[in-house]
Amino acid sequence: MKNAHNIIIIGAGPIGCYLAQLLKQKGFDTLLIEEHKEIGKPIHCAGIVGKKVFYESKLPLSKDCIVNTINGAIIHLDNQTIQIRRKEVAYIIDRERFDKNLGRELNVIFETKFLGLEKNEKGYVIETDKGDFFAKIVIGADGAASLVKNFVLGKNNNILNLRGVQFRMKFRPTYSDMVEVYIKKPYFYWVIPEQNNTIRVGVISQNPYHELLEFIKEKKLGDNILEKFAGLVPVGCLSSLSYENIFLVGDSACQVKPLTYGGLYFGMRAAELLSECIVSNRFLDYSRLWGKKFGKEIAIALKVKEIFNNLSDKDIKRLFLFAKEKVNLIEEKGDFENHSSLLWELLKHPGVSKEILNIFFNILKTNF
Ligand SMILES: Cc1cc2nc3c(=O)[nH]c(=O)nc-3n(C[C@H](O)[C@H](O)[C@H](O)COP(=O)(O)OP(=O)(O)OC[C@H]3O[C@@H](n4cnc5c(N)ncnc54)[C@H](O)[C@@H]3O)c2cc1C
Structure with missing residues (x-):
């Protein structure tokens, strides 16, 4: 059958690509369907990752995407400050390069938008704006606004999608190796030093664009804006990550830290669990293994978040x-x-x- 594949992954973001690489390593071919014309763009990420993202990876990750090393954080609440020093606690990455590295030598079909899917006797018909594809296994790695999610959970799921906005600006930061966090309940703002007197400043909230402009004015960060980014962050916990042979991974599965909104570490660990389940033909284990490993952490973080807000x-x-x-x-x-x-x-x-x-x-x- 034309356009028939064993495994089709919707979305060539970092998690879809990482999963495809893990499966490829085990001899499984995948096709990734991506709506944009290249991997890594548009960017919607502050690009701060703990060092474990690199050290716990099951694949060697090139470090050529690291643009700065972070040795701690300065946290502000009103006029109080906490300074936490931890050597090489995190890296600032160039997300476009990070994603492109993960996408190397994968089978990706670009500028093709997933629209929906239907089951037939052999597997699934995947409808896109460029025609139909066929697969036995479908994986939704299509981010926070996932369409695949609807086929696993129905449209009613209790996931809150917050909006994030970030500017890259020319500005000399006070600290070149420390991240600054400003707590303004119920959200927080970040100022991340990149290199060459460039910072990333952003917020994830309900009205982030307006609030970020106000913050930049208040903190006198100037007006030399190089780039603007925006994106969604899912907050919550899904009851199930699969339905028959359809699976969710990464932001589409809400595998995001509820307190700081980082998604790369959780998404990569989930991709590892999913690839193991597919390789060993234990499809039903994926949701359970994810829940066992990270369910408690997410549930506690969600509770802490709720308590903090009250x-x-x-x-x-x-x-x-x-x-x-x-x-x-x-x-x-x-x-x-x-x-x-x-x-x-x-x-x-x-x-x-x-x-x-x-x-x-x-x-x-x-x-x-
Ligand atoms: C403002 C902001 C700051 C963030 N900062 C950090 C941070 O500092 N550290 C961190 O770890 N995480 C951060 N995150 C979260 C992080 O960006 C995500 O967790 C990560 O990108 C998830 O990867 P993913 O592959 O699951 O989804 P995505 O990166 O969203 O990739 C999904 C892919 O699917 C494609 N796609 C979607 N729908 C379709 C469709 N219908 N058809 C075909 N293709 C489709 C998209 O084009 C995209 O390429 C941030 C997020 C935001 C919004």
């Missing part, structure tokens, strides 16, 4: 000052990819005051 400004300030006192513990125990472990470390620390425990006790009383 805290009074006074309690947020108290918690911030508490964190400031415990900066050594944060530097020692913090994990860029796993946020809940630090929370437990802070709570069980002998130095935790009665006042802080009271805040947590009240939170527990009202939330559980």
Whole structure:
């Protein structure tokens, strides 16, 4: 049959490409269907990743996309500041190059938009604006606004898509190796140093464009804007990641850290689980394995996010000052990819005051 493939992946973003490379390594051919004319564009990412993105990868990842190394963060709340120093905690990457590296020598059909799919006796008919394709397995790696998701979950899923906006600007940052984060409940702004006096400044919120312009004015970051980017970030937790032989991975599966919105680390780990399930013909295990490995982390982070949004400004300030006192513990125990472990470390620390425990006790009383 013309255009027939065993596995078709919708979306040649980083996660679709990484999955295709993992499957290729095991001798499975895939076809990726991508609506844009090249990989890596348009960019919708701040491009900060923990070093584990490189070190835990099951494929050697070229480091030629790293444009800066980050040695910590400065977190601001009103006029209070916490400075956390951790050597080589993260990298700033050129996302276009990162994605293009992952897409090397893959079978991608560009400028082809996935429209829908139907089941037939041999597998699935995949409808695109360039005609039909056929596959036994369909993988939705088509990002936050995934269409494939509708075929797995129906249109009713409780995923919130937040909007993110980021500008690249010419500006000399105060610190060339530290990320600055400004907490403004319920969101936060970031200022990320790239290189050559260039910064990435952005926010993910309900009205990000307007709010970012206000922030840039307030922080006197100037008006030398080089580029503007925008994109969606899914926040939530899906009840299932597959239906029959249709699977979701990456942003389409909401595999994103709910507190910081990073999606590359989770998406890559999920792609590894999915490739293992496909290779070993254990399709039904994918959702379960994902839930076992990361479900708890996501559930805790979502709860923390909800609680944070309901805290009074006074309690947020108290918690911030508490964190400031415990900066050594944060530097020692913090994990860029796993946020809940630090929370437990802070709570069980002998130095935790009665006042802080009271805040947590009240939170527990009202939330559980
Ligand atoms: C403002 C912002 C900042 C971010 N910052 C970070 C960060 O610093 N660190 C981090 O780890 N993550 C960050 N993220 C999240 C990160 O960008 C995503 O998690 C990551 O891109 C997910 O990869 P993906 O392959 O699942 O989806 P995507 O990158 O969205 O790729 C999906 C692909 O599918 C294609 N596609 C979609 N629909 C169709 C269709 N119908 N037909 C054909 N092709 C289709 C798209 O063109 C795209 O190429 C950020 C996101 C935003 C919006």
